[in-house]
Amino acid sequence: MRIYNTLSGKKEEFVPLESGKVGMYACGVTVYDYCHIGHARSAIVFDVISRYLRYRGFDVKFVRNFTDIDDKIIRRAEEEGIAWDEVARKYTEEYYRDMDALGVARADVEPKATEHIPEIIAMVKTLLAKGYAYQVDGDVYFEVRRFPGYGKLSKRSMDEMMAGARVEVDERKRDPLDFALWKSSREGEPAWDSPWGPGRPGWHIECSAMSIKHLGETFDIHGGGADLIFPHHENEIAQSEASTGKPFVRYWIHNGFITVSREKMSKSLGNIFTIREILERFDPEVVRVFLLSTHYRSPVEYSEEQLLEAEVSVNRFYSTVMRIDGYLARMPDRERVTPEEAVLRELLGGFRTGFEEAMNDDFNTALALGQMFELLRELNRYLDSRPSGQGARGLVKEGVERLREAGRVLNIFQRSPRQWHLSLLKTKGIPLTEEEIERRIAERQEARKARDWQKADSIRDELLKRGIVLEDTREGTLWRVRVGTEA
RNA sequence: GGCGGCGUACCCAAGUGGUUAAGGGAGAGGUCUGCAAAACCUUUAUGCGCCGGUUCGAAUCCGGCCGCCGCCUCCA
Known part of the structure; x- marks a missing residue:
């Protein structure tokens, strides 16, 4: 199995740290608003990756976090006039509503930042003790220049970043690129006691603390949207490796964006489509097929036309199953072998291998789907030739079973036509x-x-x-x- | 400005050195049907942004150019 690793910039043979086992962490969402289709893509990509790894027999421990304390949550709480933790609770619920609908399975561990304050504080302490961090008033910053590998994920040198950066000058930071590990809280803001006074964790530290707690100091896969490469994941590497002295993550996986009119979908551009509004018009399975029709690293242009096409594709599967059900119900027992049988047998014989080869090559779901539709067409061709008997019955059933089996990995094609x-x-x-x-x-x-x-x-x-x-x-x-x- | 990526048919999209360039949608014609629908068949790129180069051979590697996008700031 080959996986494109953002860290090396190429596809690498996947060798887990411990044979047969995979530890993987995906960055979840900050729960301060409804999820949009971009969140859906990320969630579905890592859902499929975890399903495929299990399909291949790996013992997978999948961790996906919730960021439930953050400046955006605090701001949202002020806007809505409710408590910050109420905001987090509400949008966590809404997250589940959307993701459950989309068939995104729960992760094995779904940690929240607020439930890992002791671990976070411990890590900040370690970083201070090792000289990678410094304290200013009630804040603690990570000193980027102390970490030699800084920039290795996003492939930038610090000087390059400085050149183009419009970083706000904070006089208290030793370097503009230094980032907060711990932020002091003002009066009325949520706060936890710490050796540096009441405050809350910075954004990046929670993922380091939680992934290490649940997966160990070095683990196999860490992923998220491509926009997390810098600064989030770069900072995670710096904190984690500075603190443990060990390599943090072996394979970094990042999914591409959803675009609208060729531009990245984002809050600031106001071109957001929420999962909710899309599900008012399209079946969740259609959304999955739409998203999985493109390789996970490529951009996907949001398009109703393409969603409608995906709808036709899904319908094609169920129409064929419906046709098969009707056909088998009235098929005579008399054996009738047709020339199409040989073609179907051949395709069927290589289907599973073909599917696995596609998925083994950096989770090529688009290619895998193509193969599924090829088999679908061959099944229809076979039925058109009007075969009958036990042999035909077995063959057709095997075809549907192969499609459903592959569908299980993508979590599509699992329902009845009805x-x-x-x-x-x-x-x-x-x-x-x-x-x-x-x-x-x-x-x-x-x-x-x-x-x-x-x-x-x-x-x-x-x-x-x-x-x-x-x-x-x-x-x-x-x-x-x-x-x-x-x- | 720095770094990274993309450009494959009417649309979406797989393919990163070698049989006829997957698959889906749309259009056209046909088979089937009372007529339809579905399904199937045929058809729509001697060519993969453009120009050179490497090679027996390139969509695929290298160089240049054009166009588009992303990151460098919260962001899936």
Whole structure:
């Protein structure tokens, strides 16, 4: 398995610290607002990585934190007129609502900064004792120049950073790039007792303290959005390695951004799409497929058109499963072998390997999805050739099972066609129940029996107008929700 | 200004030295169908931003140019 390591700037063979085990840490969110699609991407990327590592048999310990104390939270609390910890509690809940909907699994450990104050204080003490930090009034700063490797992740020298930086001059800092390990709190702000007076942790220190506590001083994978490379992860490396004297992380993984009109989606540009508003119009599985259709390190342009295309893709899977279910239910037992069988067998034989090769190559989900659609097409081709018997049944079932197995890693394709369509009815706000649709289909069947094509077609048109597409098959009339841009 | 990345068909997108450049969407034609829909088939890049170079051979490596983006400031 090869992973692109931001630290080395290339793909490297993945060798965990301890054979068969993987410790991984992903930077979570600061809980002060609703999550947007960019947070969703990061969460889904590391969700899939952890799922794939487990699929490959690794014993994975996955840690993803919540930053629940921070200046932004304090500011938000003032705006909303509620306590800071209430803000954190509220947006943690909202985070779970969005991420659960998107099928992002809980991490094994989900530590919060406020629950690790002793560990943070201990680390700051160590850094002071080792001479990597200094105290000014009630603040403690990390002295960047004391750490020789500073800049190795973001690949910049300190002089380069100084040249272009518009760093606010804080007279109390020995160097403008020094960053806060501990910040003194003003009257009324949340504060914890410390050897330096009442205060709160700086942003970067929590991730160092929590990852080391839960994964050890050196661990395998650390990740997050590409915008965390500098300064967040650079600072984490400095603090951690200065404090422990050991290498901090073996593989740094960073996901690319979501863009809108080719620009990075960000609060300051005001071009944010929240997960919530997207899920009002698209099924979560559609969002996952949309995001996983592009390699995790590449930028993804947010586009409703592309989401609609992803919707068509997902529908293609469920339509095929629906077709297979109907086909198998009425398939004769008489063995009928067709020439297409050989092609399907060959594709099926190499599918798992192909999927793993794609995922082994720096988690190439886009390629993996391509292979899944290739198999899907071959399954349809096979059915078109109208095979029958136990052999055919086994082959078709194996095909679906392979797709579902690969789908489990990406956490897509796990529902029944019925669940998919019922969910679409809800998402698209179609005020029809399954029973009502079935009743109309039965009425239409009567008309069709009587060869009253006009009436049959009018029922079909009426349903179509309401977003329901009917498909007459040998196995009866099936319904599905209209997807994509079809109108 | 410094550093990093990207540019593959109408759209999205995989591919980083060697069989016919994956896959999805859209369009066109066809098979099937009462008609549709779905599915399948054919079709849409002798070419991968442009110009050179290395090589028996390059989308893939090297150099230059053009265009776009990100980081250097909170940010997934």
